[in-house]
Amino acid sequence: MDEDHKLPATTKKADFDVGEWMEQRAKFIPLRLQLEERKYLRLLDAALNVTEYTDKTDDVNHVNKAKRTVIQIKELCAMLTGLVLACDYDRGQELFADRSFEENEDFFQTIFEIGRRHKIMNPEKMRTAYGKLMYLLSDAMIPDVQEMLGFNCVIPIKTVHSFLAERNGVKILHDDLVLLATHEIIPDGKTRPQIQTEIRRKEKAIETLSRKYQSRNLTADDIRHCLYSIGDNNSYLRANRDPCERILKYLEQYFDPEQPEEGYDLGIHAGAQGHRLSHDHATQYIYVKQTLQLWREILNDMFKLWTLADEDLLSTTNPYHLVQTGQGLHRVQACPLVSREMHRTLFRAQKKAGKWIGSSVIHLGDKNVPNSLMFIDKYNQVARILSPICITLDQLDQLAANEGLKRYLDKRFQGVAQCRKDILADFFRGAFDGSGADNFYDAGSCIDGRLTSAWNWCSQVESKLYFPVFLLTGFVGFDGGGWN
Missing domain, CATH: 1.10.246 (Serum Albumin; Chain A, Domain 1)
Incomplete structure (x- = not known):
């Protein structure tokens, strides 16, 4: 009998309601782009890459922002129409017929929705263009602007x-x-x-x-x-999400929650080596573990949070204000939907942890995290921080298979296991110490500050004794842009 016919057609029955769980998940899973949609995605990306929309609109010197925004949106739409004409002459002729954007509302709604949907499924793509797109659409949802523009640019994500x-x-x-x-x-x-x-x-x-x-x-x-x-x-x-689980396993494998091994005490003291928090070994162990568990919960529901962030940013009843935050001019906008879901996520993490170390403050819609777009960008960084660390730790055994590299690891770190523990201990101490901001309120132990501390550690990795080991395992930077 053909081997394929021996394969079971069904899987083992799950011990929970698969249908209910899957249906809830599917409400926040974007539909993969079709081939025809990818053609329009390229048009949108090209148009956004050449526009200077945010540079021209987010300027406190301008007074009549509504009229200026309409002009910018129409310029972008005209640019898209020209690109469509070059790509599909018949479709372009239809858009150019009366130069009426209102009559082509469906086309622009579709092309903007394609860009938003593609970004959710591919966070590493459109890193500059997506911000322009969302700020443009946010302006387009302002009632006065929408009235002047004559059509609605936004439809729900498929x-x-x-x-x-x-x-x-x-x-x-x-x-x-x-x-x-x-x-x-x-x-x-x-x-x-x-x-x-x-x-x-x-x-x-x-x-x-x-x-x-x-x-x-x-x-x-x-x-x-x-x-x-x-x-x-x-x-x-x-x-x-899985890099969080892998680092958690390393934490539990190499470190005792109560009694530290000599040389691998996770305790930190404020004022020493740039630390902003004071924790003994047991407290720091719990603090690191609960932070990684929280990040895992957030990333597990990231598509849902992203959908809510999209709704917050494009709300007609939730205006933004241009504010000097100390890090430049930003659009500060409340994030009610994301905030509500984040507090639910935090509550689940706290309930699982039992004992919560540090602050429970979630920065949203303030100078630390001005709007939901910044929130999404911030938590997209978690995997960029943890994945290179996991790759380095996982490949140490392969390095040791080379006799010359094994001698190097033995001489410098007393072996693979010690090298792995050296990296982990420094990461658990330095990346979870409340550092990375100008004052305690901006970093510290708050939910947002924990990620700020991790990025601060990343910025110093080239000064570490074990940095050559990162390079030997193919490390090209935490942002994937290469290392000079």
């Missing part, structure tokens, strides 16, 4: 749930087989036959669901597209 709901296909999310069809296949520690077997099982599950739930309104290709979109979310979680 999600897996909204796509299926429009086609009466939500029931597919309640099938236990959806777990097998959307899980990510991780090759680590597996043989090629094992990997191939998992791939076939996943493909079989996808085809089974596609045939079972296809209808007049929902094609098999539509179902596959939704399943792949959920799979993209699982890939995001592995790349962004």
Whole structure:
């Protein structure tokens, strides 16, 4: 019998309500872009990269901001129309027919929604263009501006749930087989036959669901597209949330929560080596552990938080104010939806931790985190900090396989295990010490300040004794831009 026919068509039944859990998740998972949509994404990205929208609009010297914003939006729309004309002559002719932007509302709503949706699924993309896009759309939602502009630029982000709901296909999310069809296949520690077997099982599950739930309104290709979109979310979680779990495992493996090993005491003292907090070993251990657990909770719900941040930023009833924050001129805007969800997330983390060390203040809509766009940008940095550390720690054993590098590690660090502990101990002490800001209120032990401290440690990594080890494992910087 063909080996593929021996593969099970269903997965083990989950011990929780898969349907309810998956349906709630799908409400915040953006739909993967189609091929046609990617063409318009390139047009949008090109237009945003050449515009100087924020430089011209966010200027306190201008007085009639509404008229100026309308001009900038129309200029961008005109630029997009010209690009469409160059790419698709017939479509461009339609947009140019009467030079009426109002009549092309659907087109601009679609192209702006594509940009927002793409960014959520690919946080590393459009790093400059996305900020321009969101500030432009935020201005476009101001009632006076919208009235002058004549059309609404914003529509809700397309999600897996909204796509299926429009086609009466939500029931597919309640099938236990959806777990097998959307899980990510991780090759680590597996043989090629094992990997191939998992791939076939996943493909079989996808085809089974596609045939079972296809209808007049929902094609098999539509179902596959939704399943792949959920799979993209699982890939995001592995790349962004899982580094938190890996560092937590290292913390528990190499450090005792009560009795420190000689030379690896995690205790810190304010005023010494730049530390801003004073914790003994046991307190610092708990502080580090609960911070990593909080970051894990935040990143696990990042798509939901991003969707709420999008709504906060584009609200018609939530105006922003240009304010000198001490770090330049910023748009300070309240974040009610993100704040509410963040407090829920913090409460869950505190409940799991039992004992909470440090402040519970969440900075949102103030000079530390001016708006929800800055909030999203800040927590996108967690994986950029932790992933390079995990890669270095994981590859130490491979380094030691080289006789020359093994001698180096033995001479400088007394072996791989000691080198790993040296890196971890310095990270747990220096990246969680309340440093990194001009005053205690801006950093310290508050929720936002914990990440500020971690970035401060990153800025000093080249001065560390173990920095050559980072370079030997392929380290190119915490922001992925290379190292000079």
